[in-house]
Amino acid sequence: MPHYDEFKDKVALVTGAGSGIGQVTAVAFAKKGARVVVSDINAKAGEETVAKIRDAGGTPTFVATDVSKEDQVKNLIDRTVSEYGRLDFAFNNAGLTQNSQPLAEQPSDTYDKLFDVSVRGVWLSMRAEIDQMLKQGRGRIVNMGSMSAVNGIAGLTTYTATKHAVLGLTRGAALDYAKRGIRINAVGPGTIDTPMIERFIELAGTDRVMEPIRAAHPIGRTGRPEEVAEAVLWLCSDASSFVLGQILMVDGGYSIQ
Numbered sequence: 555m556p557h558y559d560e561f562k563d564k565v566a567l568v569t570g571a572g573s574g575i576g577q578v579t580a581v582a583f584a585k586k587g588a589r590v591v592v593s594d595i596n597a598k599a600g601e602e603t604v605a606k607i608r609d610a611g612g613t614p615t616f617v618a619t620d621v622s623k624e625d626q627v628k629n630l631i632d633r634t635v636s637e638y639g640r641l642d643f644a645f646n647n648a649g650l651t652q653n654s655q656p657l658a659e660q661p662s663d664t665y666d667k668l669f670d671v672s673v674r675g676v677w678l679s680m681r682a683e684i685d686q687m688l689k690q691g692r693g694r695i696v697n698m699g700s701m702s703a704v705n706g707i708a709g710l711t712t713y714t715a716t717k718h719a720v721l722g723l724t725r726g727a728a729l730d731y732a733k734r735g736i737r738i739n740a741v742g743p744g745t746i747d748t749p750m751i752e753r754f755i756e757l758a759g760t761d762r763v764m765e766p767i768r769a770a771h772p773i774g775r776t777g778r779p780e781e782v783a784e785a786v787l788w789l790c791s792d793a794s795s796f797v798l799g800q801i802l803m804v805d806g807g808y809s810i811q
Contacts, residue, residue, distance in 0.1 A: 572599025584612025744805030
């Protein structure tokens with residue numbers, strides 16, 4: 555069983571850390587003793603995460619970042635290293651979702667926006683993170699996948715394609731750096747109780763819209779952000795030392811049906 559003592563005074567970076575899974579994971583890293591770099595395109599949301607980490611007794615730094623912009627990603631890693639001297643763990647969580655509609659009805663900017671952030675953003679982030687980790691001779695990267703990385707989901711074709719691409723990036727890069735001290739994996743959440751779900755219910759005007767979604771998960775419920783955060787921390791820990799290029803499904807059994 556991991557105790558995460560190894561996280562003390564290490565440096566963890568979380569993108570898309572302003573809310574939901576990213577925020578909870580950033581706080582979880584801090585509670586285990588890591589110094590945390592909080593990254594989000596939304597400065598107000600990022601500062602809220604920083605406040606939560608400080609309340610938990612952690613040491614945070616916020617860097618506003620659009621992960622689809624190469625210069626901003628470079629600045630993020632440069633700031634991390636200038637502040638803390640190294641980068642040990644990275645959770646590339648930033649990404650976008652889409653409105654549910656058949657492919658032929660989706661505007662072309664849906665493709666552009668989703669691939670810019672969810673694929674190019676992960677590619678740029680990994681490239682910069684790996685460059686720093688190679689200098690150290692060690693590092694751990696976890697990318698945000700989805701249950702749709704291994705399944706097709708009607709109406710979410712473009713989103714599904716981005717998550718398939720993230721899984722491909724994860725596996726390819728994991729092989730590139732397997733013998734150079736860097737382990738790269740991904741997590742694949744199912745439907746998780748986040749502000750995104752709350753907005754979905756609010757728009758629908760009733761919680762009943764969640765009934766078929768919960769029923770689609772064999773475990774009979776949606777997940778909690780803390781459950782995904784625990785998976786991310788485990789993949790960053792030495793407890794998962796022989797795990798490489800995998801996607802750890804945290805989806806209540808959705809993907810095994």
